[in-house]
Amino acid sequence: MRIAIFTDTFFPDINGVAITLSKWSSYLEKKEISVRIYAPNHMGNKDMNNENIQTYYSIPFSLYPECRIAFPNPVHIKKSIHQFNPTLVHIATPFNMGLLGHHYANKYNIPMVASYHTNFDQYLSYYKIQWMEPILWKYILWFHQDCKKIYVPSHSTKKLLEKKQLQNIEIWSRGIDTEVFHPITNRNEVWQTYGISPEKFVILYVGRLAIEKDIEVLINAYKFLPKEIRDQCQLVIVGEGPLYKELKEKGADISTESITFLGFKQGLELSDLYAAADLFAFPSATETFGNVILEAMASGTPVMGIEAGGVKENIIHEKTGLLSPAHDMVSFKNNIERMVKETKLRSTLTKNALAYCRQKSWSTIFDRLLASYYDIEEQSTFQLDRMIH
Template sequence: MRVALFTDTFLPDINGVAKTLGRWTRFLESKGIACQVFAPTSVTEGDSDIFRVERFYSIPFLLYPECRLAIPNPVQLRKSLHAFQPTLIHCATPFNLGLFGLHHARKHRTPLVASYHTHFDQYLNHYKIPWVEPTLWKYMQWFHQSCQRVYVPSQSTLDHLQAKGLRQLEIWSRGVDTERFQLIVDRKSVLEAYNVDPAKFVMLYVGRLAPEKSIEVALDSYAALPQAIQEDTHLIIAGDGPSAGMLRECYEGNPGITFTGFVQGARLSELYAAADVFLFPSATETFGNVVLEAMACGTTVIGAAAGGVMDIIEHEVTGLLCPPGDVAAFKQAVIRLYASHETRCRLALAGREYALRQSWDQIFHKLLASYEEISDANAANGLLSSEARMIR
């Protein structure tokens, strides 16, 4: 098997999609399966450490400036594909590069699969262009009609796409590295590095700072806490994005709120483990990798009862869910966990146990089996077609 992967984000980009695809290509190569990645140029410094990555000139994507839209060179692409001779094409984007993958698959009758990663339709209201949605879904239906599988990260995403008319859907879930994201941490030194009093009750948000993440719900929930609790609480916002400047301007003067900027690697896992509660109000997630990472670190999660977050958190068992955008409900959840160490520990332990069962290796073996099933079916169909032609 030789896999051509078309994507609008890839390592060293720092987001859930790029990291997942990077892990997947490493897994394929570890199994002796050649994988050629076609991706935009990255503005993030660093090396992808994946051998076969071909880059193309790119421009920022309107709804997600950190994500780039490639402007492919058709001659270069055709030459690369001819040299590589893929036996399966995977489009992780329906946009520019994905269109080239779709065209090549149709022209050469190569098995085609896609993966769906982002609810761009749910971003439209946040960016004041809701009128684009009908056109977007017509395009999405057209693009995916040729795919033999459309991989989605959660059951809620599958249900959402099914209701929009997409077919051949299959869940490709996400895992977590529980060796990296774990419970052990020197809370005092981690928090003091951010000038946060370790004696405080620490609430944490990790993620992109953008309108669709509803970060204002976390900030408003903190502001709505009773004064005595608020004075004993500290909110840490870890991340960067288009809303960062505005949020800092509005809130950074508050001594109970800290903006860390972008955090990754060991510093991130330590920050998760040092927090008392992870607050994640985003209602637009197809999965919610940061929720699973926080659970792996033994931190109790309060999340929005929407999208992929609902597929990770079982309310009152592995965490707490609140109606999306409901500041009063998030505030009450924080007060409850502040008041009850027992409840916090019970939910944290169950969350950690859940995270331990989310093995990347198991997830990737299942996806590879799906690839092989598609390849075998197409090989069998090709043989039957060849025999039919010989009979005629």
């Protein structure tokens, strides 16, 4: 088996798609399965190629900067495809690199699968271009019609695509590395590092600071907490994005001392922040999965989120976390109050969430995906033999 993956985002990008694909390619290499990545180059206008990762000059995609528009050399890609001779093409994103993968898979009759990671249709209303939704869905339906499988991260996403008449949809869930994300940290030391009193009840958000993440729901919920509750708390926001400056200004309207913006964090710094927090609050209603929810759960931090998309499949209300209706600031505020006041509730949610995360190993999830790959390859070989004979 030789797998070619076409994606518009890959390491060193930090987002759910890039991280998942990086882990998946590493898993395949450990299984001694040949894999070649075709992706944008995030580092400038010079191609940075090696045997397993082919990258090309790119610019950010305006609607979603985590994905980039690449400008590959078609002659180079054609030569690389012929040299690698893939037995399966996996398309991870539907933009420029994905279109190239789509083209070559069809042109050379290579079995093709796709993974659906992002609800772009739900972003349109946030950017006031919802008139594009019929056009977008027409494109998505065309793009995926020849795929042997469409892998989605959650049951809610599967239902959405089935409602749009797409077929051959299979769940490819997400895992969590409990050696990276765990409850062990020196809480006092972590918060003192950032000038935050360890006596504060710390509410943490981790994610991109963009309009589709609904972070203003969290900011406003925090703003309207009863003063005696808010005085006990510190809101810590980790991440960067187009709303960074605007949100800092709004935060200053509440209190420059009770909201802290830490910018982008990763590695040990990020895992320590998760483990040191008293509550993880995630207001986004557009997630197909929500990797940060699992990261917080595995870190022993009680979580709260929105009853929508993939988030509601990981947060079981009153068992592994608390849920609020989408865009409901009052409910979100009330859930923050409950978390601050009810120590026993936080303890129960944490215990259940840790048990849940122990069932979400990457190796088990990747084993299932690889088995699906083999099934597709076997079926394609059988169909080809029938055509020949």
